[in-house]
Amino acid sequence: MADAVSSPRITTKGWLLNDLVESSPNFHRVDRLHYSAPSLKETMSQHEASGTPLIIFGWNRHPLWPKSLFNIEWLRRNGDQYPSVRNVHDWSDFQIPLSDFIEKMRTTSPHATSQEKERLYGKDGDCPDEWTKWLTESGVIPDEVLFYGSNDFLKFLPESARVQTLMCYMGIGDTFTPFHKDLCASSGQNLMCYSENGGSSYWFMTKASDAPKVISHFHQLGHEVDLESHVVTLEELRTAPFDVYVAEQWLGDLVLVPPRSCHQVVNNGGITIKTSWSRMSLDGLRIAIYHELPIYHRVCRDEIYRVKSNIYHAMEHYTCAVEQTVSETELATLVSKLKQLLLLFDDVLALEYTSQHASLAHISNTSDPEPTPFESIRCDFCGADIFQSFFECGKCLPSSSPNSEESRIVLLGDGLVLCPSCYVEGRTCQCGEMQPVQCRVMGDLLQSRDRAVKAICRSESHAGQELGYLLEHPK
Structure with a gap:
């Protein structure tokens, strides 16, 4: 150019x-x-x-x-x-x-x-x-x-x-x-x-x-x-x-x-x-969650680094580390990081959650023999990484889709994808029939989150009351 x-x-x-x-x-x-x-x-x-x-x-x-x-x-x-x-x-x-x-x-x-x-x-x-x-x-x-x-x-x-x-x-x-x-x-x-x-x-x-x-x-x-x-x-x-x-x-x-x-x-x-x-x-x-990603959404810049997914997987790692750590000094450092990750993840969940999640299609339990990997889905308009929730149309295919116009057999995540932010701003597909889809079972994410709270309680006994549990009976 x-x-x-x-x-x-x-x-x-x-x-x-x-x-x-x-x-x-x-x-x-x-x-x-x-x-x-x-x-x-x-x-x-x-x-x-x-x-x-x-x-x-x-x-x-x-x-x-x-x-x-x-x-x-x-x-x-x-x-x-x-x-x-x-x-x-x-x-x-x-x-x-x-x-x-x-x-x-x-x-x-x-x-x-x-x-x-x-x-x-x-x-x-x-x-x-x-x-x-x-x-x-x-x-x-x-x-x-x-x-x-x-x-x-x-x-x-x-x-x-x-x-x-x-x-x-x-x-x-x-x-x-x-x-x-x-x-x-x-x-x-x-x-x-x-x-x-x-x-x-x-x-x-x-x-x-x-x-x-x-x-x-x-x-x-x-x-x-x-x-x-x-x-x-x-x-x-x-x-x-x-x-x-x-x-x-x-x-x-x-x-x-x-x-x-x-x-x-x-x-x-x-x-x-x-x-x-x-x-x-x-x-x-x-900084990325609160400051950079909103800018990327505004200027339609590809996210690349998968920030929400990074927070989730880091939280999972530190949860395991806290559960397995014996040293009190080391435990305090790990818990401090886990708590910061948990608070970030709570804000991610707030953006991704819907009370109707149980009735939505999600990629993790699809019957497709080769479902689209979670980590490869991004918004076709602004370039945001899709962590959990998105809207999709299997009829209005993006130009990059490998699916042929004739077959119209579209795997979940392979259609025209919009992130929730783009959708609520009024963007949609040509036919206007986009459907909400989720990547994972929402209950699995909530369980991972509550498991992190329980791990933090090893060092901070009041953490359960302070942070709360999102499932009625956390495992």
């Missing part, structure tokens, strides 16, 4: 970090901390709590840094041979032989000109399995910030529902990622694995709590941050009514991006290769 992104062309020509930070009173330098600092874990926790970005540097000097693996020539031999690239000037995406892409990057000027028609950026590429293995098994990167690590609730989703968040980015100077937030209030991590000819990346980030102010400001300028379609200029950031955290990322720098931080990345100089991943914290789930 040639006009999908609003841009004056942006260039890092002449940029110096010190000059940038000093160019405006609302610009601030991002804190940097060496990976070996004794205060590393404490500092990471403080920055996560405050919603401000942090850079952990020096990883390329770590004794276990895989220099021969994090290398463009290794990628040339072992990486994706036809990566998808984006021309940042017209926003077109296409595949190109990896060797040709590398040659183009090495022969293109590091600074864009007003006359050029093409500048390619390899983004959202698959991360090589060997890189994934090093990240997860070397023990170098702290587990607290790793995907599926100790502070990533995405790991509680069923294997079939998990989303691949680990990606690679490859580009030269003046390629960029537009101003955006990471999906569903997830926390972002970005590690520069390789650079040549002084390649670096400039980051412009906002504080997590400033997200409403940032979004409102850009609405006034006619831009929707959640559509990721605007490239901000330095002047727009300098005159903005919020603080901007500025950093230059070098080889071995791990950038930690807080949930809801609006940020833009502009590459500088020679080739840089970065690997990036997201993780979902408990606080991120809360």
Whole structure:
């Protein structure tokens, strides 16, 4: 889409970090901390709590840094041979032989000109399995910030529902990622694995709590941050009514991006290769439910991360953990998290519940030999993930449906699907005969919820009275 992104062309020509930070009173330098600092874990926790970005540097000097693996020539031999690239000037995406892409990057000027028609950026590429293995098994990167690590609730989703968040980015100077937030209030991590000819990346980030102010400001300028379609200029950031955290990322720098931080990345100089991943914290789930998903519904952005389902499966996990834990100290921590998840799940149930649930069709007990998986259903209008309740028409099939027009044999969940929010706002199918459907037996969800209450009572005897039971005789 040639006009999908609003841009004056942006260039890092002449940029110096010190000059940038000093160019405006609302610009601030991002804190940097060496990976070996004794205060590393404490500092990471403080920055996560405050919603401000942090850079952990020096990883390329770590004794276990895989220099021969994090290398463009290794990628040339072992990486994706036809990566998808984006021309940042017209926003077109296409595949190109990896060797040709590398040659183009090495022969293109590091600074864009007003006359050029093409500048390619390899983004959202698959991360090589060997890189994934090093990240997860070397023990170098702290587990607290790793995907599926100790502070990533995405790991509680069923294997079939998990989303691949680990990606690679490859580009030269003046390629960029537009101003955006990471999906569903997830926390972002970005590690520069390789650079040549002084390649670096400039980051412009906002504080997590400033997200409403940032979004409102850009609405006034006619831009929707959640559509990721605007490239901000330095002047727009300098005159903005919020603080901007500025950093230059070098080889071995791990950038930690807080949930809801609006940020833009502009590459500088020679080739840089970065690997990036997201993780979902408990606080991120809360923010997503109450703040991000309503925005996604408004702008019709695909949810991707299945937040409601994530809350449910995390609650199930922590219920089992509390039931099996003996240590009182450990139990208190687990119960605290379970209680937060339970309160979130209660709000999910409030949106999904109907007193007529027993009479509704639901996928879990369908006679279809291959019923549609719960985790793959989404609203065909706004892109919301369907956790439990939806409206469906088996006659007005979406264009993506595999069912033929002739047969009209439509499995539950394979028809035209609308989430409850879209339906109550007046959206419907062409024939107007949509029927309510549920994914699971509602009683099973209520039983899971009440089981969580009983588990909490192990540590807090008054919890049953405080939280209540939704079934008359909870098992």
